[in-house]
Amino acid sequence: MIKKFKKLMYSKLLIFFICVSFAMMILTMFCLGSIVLILFRFEVISPEREHAFFPILFAMFFSVLTGTVISGIVAQRILSPISELRKSMSLVAHGNFSQKMDDQATVEEIHYLIRDFNQMIEELNSIETLRNDFISSVSHEFKTPLSVIRGYVQLLQEPDLSEQQQQRYIQQILEATKKLSQLTGNILQLNKLENQVLGLETDFFQLDEQIRKIIVMLQPKWEAKEIYFDVVLPHTIFCGNEELLFHVWLNLIDNAINYSDYQGLIKIELTEKEQIILCKIEDNGIGIDSNHLKHIFDKFYQVEKSRSSQGNGLGLTLVNRIVELHHGKINVSSEKKKGTVFEVRLPKYSEGIINEF
DSSP states (O other): OHHHHHHHIIIIIHHHHHHHHHHHHHHHHHHHHHHHHHHHHTTSSOTTSTTTTHHHHHHHHHHHHHHHHHHHHHHHHHHHHHHHHHHHHHHHHTTOOOOOOOOOOSSHHHHHHHHHHHHHHHHHHHHHHHHHHHHHHHHHHHHHHHHHHHHHHHHHTOTTOOHHHHHHHHHHHHHHHHHHHHHHHHHHHHHHHHTOOSOOOOEEEEHHHHHHHHHHHTHHHHHHTTOEEEEEOOOOEEEEOHHHHHHHHHHHHHHHHHTSOTTOEEEEEEEEOSSEEEEEEEEOSSOOOHHHHTTTTSTTOOSOGGGGGGOOSOHHHHHHHHHHHTTOEEEEEEETTTEEEEEEEEESSSTTOGGGO
């Protein structure tokens, strides 16, 4: 990024300085020539007079002095902010992202250069903040299951444990390692998706059948809570990344099951319109407070402490990113103790029909 600024400076400013220097030379020659003509016109100097060239030398000195002063003023206006910019860049190169410069420069190129530098600083500062938050969150998320594993391993070292206790402790360790595995997988997947530059590999597949398979796969969970399903899934062919969209429906339906009450109801409706495909997943569970809805897709954000055992706060972040990569949108509405509704809108025919949403 800093190399980009240096390249910009050496290209446009070099041309600018050449033009300024050339203009100063023309100005000096014009001043000198005008003064000499005036002196000859009024016969102040003539070849026959003694010391005739003394006024010419004076005029040359005056012109050179004038050109030098003007060049110095212009150079000062240009070089002073560039010098400050160089110092700020040096600080940024050493990790200081708090530098900001006054972009009220009179030279347009310098003004834009400083403005872009300030924008770069804001971006770097934002990235640094996100990086620190991410490291802090990851460290916290790893700490909990590792503490659980360590605790139960210490308990397993007790000599008087019954076989039932041993099995229970081993099961807790397995659950903690499963959570670590899911967290690691989600972090790697999210990192890959966030750095996705090229388009996704897409193919036509049966979207309604994919959702049915997920419902069947989660059958042990919803049967244990005796949850009812109201499913409307007409035959729907969609062109997208089948593997990634599988994660979307799995996360949303799994969340609906986790946060539904005993003998609750989950509605899943797939609608195919002229330009979009809409999938609505609705539960009548515990719901989400309105203050938390705006953060629902943030990394590691968990609505309530009591729900922390249900996940690691990355599932919905992954869902949101996958939908974005398909040029779609996901909306959520919820009310405490009444339930939550997720709506996923995907463009049907071409990329980026977001305006139609």
